[in-house]
Amino acid sequence: MRFVLFAAVLIASPALAQKPAKPAPAPHPGAEVYQNICQACHMANALGGEGAGKIPALAKNGALEAAGYPIMVVTGGKNAMPWFRGALTDQQISDVINYVRSNFGNKYKDKVTPAMVAEMGVPAPKGGMREQ
Numbered sequence: 001m002r003f004v005l006f007a008a009v010l011i012a013s014p015a016l017a018q019k020p021a022k023p024a025p026a027p028h029p030g031a032e033v034y035q036n037i038c039q040a041c042h043m044a045n046a047l048g049g050e051g052a053g054k055i056p057a058l059a060k061n062g063a064l065e066a067a068g069y070p071i072m073v074v075t076g077g078k079n080a081m082p083w084f085r086g087a088l089t090d091q092q093i094s095d096v097i098n099y100v101r102s103n104f105g106n107k108y109k110d111k112v113t114p115a116m117v118a119e120m121g122v123p124a125p126k127g128g129m130r131e132q
């Protein structure tokens, strides 16, 4: 009897250990770009702050509603905000804009595509430092 119980536990235990593993949610493709580049100025929580100048919050930012605006700013730069056309691909630019527009309290549902970045974005400056 004791042996049977022991065997039953042995048989049952691997089944117990094999709880279906929850797949980790795939990270947003724009999150990496944000963390590597944008967060240095706009901060991890996207609240911005005071650095060399005033860095605006991207969190809960109504200026992001019209997708064309962040496309213009990220591709063309604006005052102390550097331009990223040429440094990032159109895919990376659309990914990071989609990430910011759907996180940090922003809930804009429409998606920016690389084609929109190509069409609406400011071209990389000719003869600029970033031209290769």
Ligand code: HEC
Residues within 6 Å of the ligand: 033, 034, 037, 038, 039, 040, 041, 042, 053, 054, 055, 056, 057, 058, 061, 063, 069, 070, 073, 074, 078, 079, 080, 081, 082, 084, 096, 097, 100
């Ligand atoms: C070197 C610091 C710096 C980096 C890096 C940076 N930004 Fe900015 N960003 C700024 C500053 C400064 C402004 C404000 C520009 C102004 O209006 O004068 C700004 C403005 C913006 C705006 C417009 C916000 C508004 O309310 O008008 C958006 C959108 C934005 N940044 C997105 C990004 C994204 C996305 C990245 C990463 C790809 C990024 N920024 C990287 C400094 C930075």
